[in-house]
Amino acid sequence: MKSVTSTITSARSAMAGQQDISVEIEKIHADAHVGETQPRLDSPPYRSSLLRHPTKDLRHADPEGAELVAPVFGPSDVDPLEADLNIQHGGEPIGERIVVRGRIVDGDGCPVRHQLVEIWQANAAGRYVHKRDQHPAPVDPNFTGVGRCLTDADGWYSFTTILVASYDHDLSEHEWLLGYRWDIVLIGSHATRMECPEDTHA
Amino acid sequence: MPDLVATPGQTVGPFFHHALPFPGDRELVPRGQAGSVRLHGYVYDGRGTGVPDALLEIRQADAGGAVPRVEGSLRREGAPFTGWGRSSTDLTGHYWFSTLEPGPTHAGAAPCIAVTVFARGLLNRLFTRVYLPAALEVLDADPLLSGLDAGRREIMVAVREPCGSLRFDIHLQGDRESVFLTFPRHPE
Numbered sequence: 001m002k003s004v005t006s007t008i009t010s011a012r013s014a015m016a017g018q019q020d021i022s023v024e025i026e027k028i029h030a031d032a033h034v035g036e037t038q039p040r041l042d043s044p045p046y047r048s049s050l051l052r053h054p055t056k057d058l059r060h061a062d063p064e065g066a067e068l069v070a071p072v073f074g075p076s077d078v079d080p081l082e083a084d085l086n087i088q089h090g091g092e093p094i095g096e097r098i099v100v101r102g103r104i105v106d107g108d109g110c111p112v113r114h115q116l117v118e119i120w121q122a123n124a125a126g127r128y129v130h131k132r133d134q135h136p137a138p139v140d141p142n143f144t145g146v147g148r149c150l151t152d153a154d155g156w157y158s159f160t161t162i163l164v165a166s167y168d169h170d171l172s173e174h175e176w177l178l179g180y181r182w183d184i185v186l187i188g189s190h191a192t193r194m195e196c197p198e199d200t201h202a
Numbered sequence: 203m204p205d206l207v208a209t210p211g212q213t214v215g216p217f218f219h220h221a222l223p224f225p226g227d228r229e230l231v232p233r234g235q236a237g238s239v240r241l242h243g244y245v246y247d248g249r250g251t252g253v254p255d256a257l258l259e260i261r262q263a264d265a266g267g268a269v270p271r272v273e274g275s276l277r278r279e280g281a282p283f284t285g286w287g288r289s290s291t292d293l294t295g296h297y298w299f300s301t302l303e304p305g306p307t308h309a310g311a312a313p314c315i316a317v318t319v320f321a322r323g324l325l326n327r328l329f330t331r332v333y334l335p336a337a338l339e340v341l342d343a344d345p346l347l348s349g350l351d352a353g354r355r356e357i358m359v360a361v362r363e364p365c366g367s368l369r370f371d372i373h374l375q376g377d378r379e380s381v382f383l384t385f386p387r388h389p390e
Contacts, residue, residue, distance in 0.1 A: 037207050038389050039325040046213070048323035051248035052374045058384035061346050065307030066261045066269045067316045067385070071286035074273030107206050107387065116276075120221030128217040146221040148276075187208040187387050 021045045070188075073116040073150055083149035085119075085161040093143035095124025095162030102182040103155045111155025112186055119159055121145045126165035137165075208389050211326035216255055218320075219290060223257075226278045228289035230260075230301040237265065240367040241332065241360070242298035245291050245321065248375030252295020256321035258372075259288045260299060260332075263313070267305035303334060303368075312336055312344040319372060319382075329383040332370045333359045346383075354381055 024045035041053040086093050100119075104112040122128045122145060125137035129144050143162065151157045214222075231238045245256040262285050263269045274281025289297040304313045312333055319328040333347065341347050347355050358381050360368040372380045 038210050039212060041325055041328075043325055046323070046325060048213075049325060050323075051251075052253065052321060052323035053325070054328065054379060054382050055248075055375050056379055056382075058382050059346070059350075061383040061385060063385050064345075065267075065311065065314070065316075066263055066285060066304070069261075069269040069271060071261060071275060071284065072271050072273050073275065076273050076281070077276035105206065107208070109206060118222065120218060122217075129220045130217040132219075133217055144220065184209045185206045187389065188385075 021047075071116075073114060075150075078116070078148050078150055080149070083147055083157075083159050085121075085143065085145060085147045085159065088144055088146075089142040091142040093123065093162050094140050095143070095164075097160065098163050099158060099160055099179045100182060101156065101158035101179065102184060104151050104157065104184045104186060105155055107185060107187045111151070111153070113151055113153055113155060115151040115155075115157075115186075117149050117151060117157045117159075119147045119161075121161065121164045124162050124165055213322060213325050214257060214320040214327075216322045218257065219255075222288065223290050224276060224288075228287050228297070228299045229278065230285070230287045230299060231283060233300045235300075237302060238300050239303050240298060241301055241315070241370060242296065242367060243369050243371040244295045245297065245319070245372045246295060246374065246376070247323075250376065252291070252293075253321055253323075253374070254291055254293045254295055256291045256295065256297070256319065256324075256372075257288065258291075258297050258320075259286070259318045260301070260315050261286050261318075262301065262315040263304040263307050265302050265305050267307045267311075267313075269307065310340070310343055312340050312347065317372075319374075321374070324374070328374075328380075329385070330372065330380050331358060331383070332368070334368070335359055335362050350381065357381055 028040065028043065028045070041049070042055075043049050043053070081087065086097065104115050104117070106112055123140040123143045125140070127133060127135050127137040127139055129139060147159045147161065149157050149159065233240075241260075245253040245258070247253050264283050264285060270283055270285040272282050272284055275284040275286045283302060287299050287301065289299055291297045304315060306313050313336065314334065315332040317330045317332055319330065331346070333341065333344070341355070341359065347358060350358070357378055360370040363369050371378075374380070
């Protein structure tokens with residue numbers, strides 16, 4: 001009985017801890033200034049960040065040399081089959097099939113072409129194929145949860161995969177969607193862009 | 203022209219090891235190849251403990267100072283030097299690359315390697331540079347290094363070990379916190 005009691009106690013304190021964290025996160029959101037669009041490196045509610053966030057201001061630098069030239073990826077790097085996470089093994093993975101696709105553009109809205117896109121995710125039960133994931137959910141032998149692809153000439157990427165469970169296993173809010181769209185805007189200093197269709201159509 | 207807002211970054215999280223590392227990721231050139239150099243070091247947290255779940259990516263010029271624009275980084279078999287690589291840290295926080303020492307990308311430039319740092323606990327990626335040890339006048343002429351005090355500047359320059367390797371540690375916090383960079387147009 002003692003072990004049951006202590007388990008309940010630690011579960012309660014974990015819940016209280018999560019409530020504290022939620023309050024701290026809400027405070028950060030409330031304090032955010034207009035135009036603040038990136039996460040704060042110094043973000044105490046994310047406990048793992050406490051000893052890992054820089055304490056000095058980032059140093060302004062002008063990009064030089066290799067910083068101006070994005071790494072190049074091409075057909076020799078990525079097999080098109082890597083974009084389908086459901087066919088990496090002998091059998092069908094468990095879970096609802098979905099397509100996740102979107103466009104990658106720069107700050108001017110121009111497509112970022114032949115950009116390497118890498119995804120990883122947990123399986124339908126919320127478990128990662130990772131030895132440090134001790135989450136008590138089953139591993140799916142037919143699902144590793146890793147995909148790669150390159151964007152096409154118009155900046156599009158697309159993955160076929162399965163719907164990941166939420167970490168807390170609350171399945172009640174999942175909707176029956178076939179496709180998800182996630183567009184990405186990259187802001188950088190790379191000078192390798194070709195002409196932008198917006199320019200040519202103008 | 204639209205002026206779009208950058209998509210927010212996020213942490214690489216704890217579970218990237220089955221996804222991001224790949225065979226040969228840290229060998230831009232094969233170990234032991236003539237002209238190759240070992241670039242290595244540790245990623246430390248604010249207590250000086252090695253960070254076992256960090257990931258570094260490097261981008262650099264070749265020995266002649268040219269920045270390669272060729273594919274082949276993910277399947278290096280037979281590929282030419284691509285100037286890009288990736289190394290996760292081990293359980294002690296150690297990373298290593300086998301690469302070439304970059305030449306100056308323009309006359310008088312201080313040769314350096316661009317580094318991006320990802321880790322669990324880092325809510326966005328960080329940028330820094332590894333400068334090669336060089337003559338004082340070369341380092342003095344660098345626009346970034348010349349604006350740093352001696353202590354901060356020393357942190358950005360790799361140390362040549364007796365065996366020829368380059369040692370470069372990254373401190374996320376602390377007295378020897380690395381000099382992390384931000385570039386024009388990057389959102390605050």
